Amino acid sequence: MSRAVRFHEIGGPEVLRLDDVPEPKPGAGEVLIHARAWGLNRADSLFRQGLYSVAPVVPAGMGFEVAGVIAAVGDGVGELRVGQAVSVVPNFNLLDYPMHGEAVLAPVHAVVAHPEELSFEQAASTWMQYITAYGGLVEFANTRPGDTVVISAASSSVGLAAIQIARRAGAKAVALTRTSAKRQQLLAAGADEVIATAEEDVAARIRDLTEGRGARVVFDPVGGATLATLIEAAAQDAVLVVYGVLDFSPATVNVMDVLLKRLTIRGFGVAELAADPGRLAPAVDYVRKGIIDGDLVPVIDKVFPLEKFADAHRYLEGNDQVGKIVIAVGPGVSR
Missing domain, CATH: 3.90.180.10 (Medium-chain alcohol dehydrogenases, catalytic domain)
Known part of the structure; x- marks a missing residue:
């Protein structure tokens, strides 16, 4: 037994x-x-x-x-x-x-x-955290040097993995967290900027950080009312990866923003990638190499x-x- x-x-x-x-x-x-x-x-x-x-x-x-x-x-x-x-x-x-x-x-x-x-x-x-972040930021969004990556629920294990992967790609990691209580911990974890969503104008802060362009990559497990703000803060041709639903309230989407900005909004779950051996193998190799290199901890x-x-x-x-x-x-x- x-x-x-x-x-x-x-x-x-x-x-x-x-x-x-x-x-x-x-x-x-x-x-x-x-x-x-x-x-x-x-x-x-x-x-x-x-x-x-x-x-x-x-x-x-x-x-x-x-x-x-x-x-x-x-x-x-x-x-x-x-x-x-x-x-x-x-x-x-x-x-x-x-x-x-x-x-x-x-x-x-x-x-x-x-x-x-x-x-x-x-x-x-x-594996759950790094494969999820890899799928959203590397496979779908093709995060590259100079990108601004907005990461919701950034103090979660997946959020912290996303910060590390964004930094590994040469991008700027902007961490979203509800209050300022975890700001210093997120900065210590590698975030370039931290935005407290209950205390600050999220879309305005992101525009300021990107000289008005908006974020090219958004990585979100929250959904709900937050999604409209993230769409507002997205850049032209941005990719928004939604990998969870922590807020079950209905999301009001500004379709005009989606249309005029040519946004890609992509739902993603780790099982989708992990079920495909041709996609899983490079993901595992990426994580292994990042761990060995010390970029992923x-x-x-x-x-x-x-x-x-x-x-x-x-x-x-x-x-x-x-x-x-x-x-x-x-x-x-x-x-």
Whole structure:
């Protein structure tokens, strides 16, 4: 037997339980991972509340990110081997492969050997955030030197990854955050400018920072009323990548702005890229090289012990973090 985080009803962190479950056995194309660390995502909270794009079937396991050691392999897993340190790229149905357990199955196409430079905590903080930011900023927007990249929810793990990728591309990273409380932390994380959306005129500040041109790249997980402001702040021929919905209120879009500025508004989810081997391979190579070069460094806000897994969810929903929230699992977590 092993333990897994599950919930038996929709709700807040209080519905989470650490259940004893049989240790699974890998089938063809699967590996069994003994977890050392879990990465926590906003999607985990939405899934638990029944607000995610996939509806939970209770009792439901959960979790998209894990790092650990391969304990067993099924047929057809290529060069993956027992004892290998690995992590996962979110590229699977959460109902089939929940990752927040002490022993979890993962499909071979989602498993990568993480760079030696990373601890297990860092590896559990890597693929969701960097592949998402890579897809939006590199693959779709073709971010290049001289661009201004506006990054909403910049203190999130994906936001911080986007700051690093924008800087790696030679662009100016403009971080958006609700208040000034996280300004210094975002500047320390590499942001060139920080705008507090509840305290400043966002569109005016972006025009000032770009000498009236507007931002060529916008990377947004918020949606809602914010989207109209970001469209107003966008430059001619700008690319707006929307990769999440933190604000479920209706978005009022100025279609004339979209038309006259020739804007591209593109919805994106990491699973889209990760499901295509021809797109995933260069993304993984890009992230690996960035980590080795030192341009991409996973930022961890706080590590919780396994027994405090519900507190980790509460902390996530408090929105005070700057970076990734990680849950340590099992002995010898750091490597």
